[in-house]
Amino acid sequence: MESKFFQFLGIVKKSGNLVEGYNKCEEHVVRNKVSLVILSGEASLNTQKKFTTKCKLNEIPLLKDYDSQRLSDVLGRESIKVxxxxxxxxxxxxxxxxKA
Incomplete structure (x- = not known):
């Protein structure tokens, strides 16, 4: 089912509902303007801690440990971590x- 996840992630990007990159994501999380955060497994420990804390504070679900290369391939960008x-x-x- 992981491929369906990545297929739908591509749809989310095309719809304009995806925020990419550390700074933009952090800004949206702090303002509570997002409903989900996705972190790659290659994100630094500091980045993981920061987003885990901020997501918990703002009650935003967090998905972790996705392959950065797979995220990058699906979204047509290099080195996607957040x-x-x-x-x-x-x-x-x-x-x-x-979860499927």
């Missing part, structure tokens, strides 16, 4: 697909 989903329905669908 993503955030703005739309609540799309975030819920990704959470559902991540």
């Amino acid at each position: 993503l955030a989903v703005k739309d609540k329905n799309m975030a819920n669908k990704l959470l559902e697909l991540s």
